[in-house]
Amino acid sequence: MVKKIFLLCFLVGSIHASVYKNNCVSCHEKMPVKIDKFFYRYLLKYSSEDALKNALIKYLKNPTKEKTILQEGLLNRFGVKEKTTLNDKDLKKAVDEYWEIYKIFGKLK
Amino acid sequence: MLKSWDTNLLQSEKKTLFSFFILYLIFIILLLSILGVMYYNFQKDLMLQKNRLELSYLANEQLLKLKDLHVNFDKNRVYPRDVRFNSAIYDSSKKEIFSTFSNKHIDFNEVIYMDEDKIYLIKEPESYYLGTKYLVLEVKSDSSWHKNVYKTLSIYGAGLFLLMVVFGYFLLRLLLKPMREAIELLDRFIKDTTHELNTPVNAIMSNIEMIDTNSLDEKLAKKIKRIDIGARTVSNLYQDLTYLTLAHKIVSNDEDVNLQEVIEERIEYFTLFAQSRKIDINCDLEENISLHIDRKKITKLIDNLLSNAVKYNKIKGTINIRLQDGYFEVHDSGRGIAQEKIDAMFERYTRADESVGGFGIGLSIVHMIAEEYTLHVKITSKEKKWTKVRVSW
Structure with a gap:
């Protein structure tokens, strides 16, 4: 029983520790366009895992109008997002998790 | 047995000519092989170009389906399949996203190519639906073009080969001409000379035979013997030369x-x-x-x-x-x-x-x-x- 409680606590703790959920999903949830749509737009432009992650990290570190994949209408409505406050390590963690959740590999039947 | 020695060639010359002919044949075979390979590749390219248009059309159809899947990926995850072809999609790092065929070695540098009996078309869409940088289509090739190409190659190849051999034969004759002329000249010279030798040699020999050497003194008999030896040597030589030049007429x-x-x-x-x-x-x-x-x-x-x-x-x-x-x-x-x-x-x-x-x-x-x-x-x-x-x- 003690073990189970300990495991539960650990799991809850690890959820709380997800940089992606805390720092990305939390904001995007409130937006009319869901976070997965951004992923597919990135995929449409960058194709591979490395290219997508690099482009995303580059954008998050220094978001500009030129680099965004946002459609013009949305860009006018929401504007360019602010620079990330995450350090490189956390940013990479968040992007990696984002990739793992929405990647196409292994999902097609 | 009849023989034609007048125009026969010496052993070493025959060897040289044989080597020449072998080299010539190797050269012809090499040349024809190169021409054959070139013709085969040309026909293959022609066949691929004919297929390219149709395959591009099919690839565009497939891309539209991929686009649809990309947009509705949260609702549908079934890869679009078609009975007319197999297909595969790859990302920009050439990593396979999904494939309906077994060949894993795709030549991404080509637009269309053949591997064994399959034709592969590689299409690069403008937008990477589902991350697709490369859409590869695989269709089975129609083998009738193969048969036609081999038929044409064997007929024209054999014809050209024969033509070249005939040409080689005449070339060889042209090469042999001065050699034959030299041998014929020497033969003719010997023939003419020997003809003139016959009568005097016979006259000498028959007259020596008539001399009774016993009635002669020793010194003179010795001289006669020497004349006899000389005459016999010339007679031998005459016979040899006659044999050589007239051998083909001797039965x-x-x-x-x-x-x-x-x-x-x-x-x-x-x-x-x-x-x-x-x-x-x-x-x-x-x-x-x-x-x-x-x-x-x-x-x-x-x-x-x-x-x-x-x-x-x-x-x-x-x-x-x-x-x-x-x-x-x-x-x-x-x-x-x-x-x-x-x-x-x-x-x-x-x-x-x-x-x-x-x-x-x-x-x-x-x-x-x-x-x-x-x-x-x-x-x-x-x-x-x-x-x-x-x-x-």
């Missing part, structure tokens, strides 16, 4: 010839010549050995061997003649023949020793006769010591 009259008798008769004929050089002739002749052969020809063969044995012997030398069942040999104690020259000895106008007179036709005649009757002539020699010619059957 063999084969009979069973007792070799012991012939050899003894020819030794007697050469005794005078041998005595003049103080050469000792030893015989070891087995009796009752006969060959089915033209008498004149075997006489000519023996004459030439004996004549050489005397001519190329040293003063006070020896000649050992042996006749056994299956062979006879003439072994002299002469100046010998260098090892490297032995092979060329049977060629006309070849002489091992230029210091002694002659045309270099003696062994050529031996070779001709031996070849006609499938006799095997083997020369062994030690330079400056001895020469042994063995004729076996």
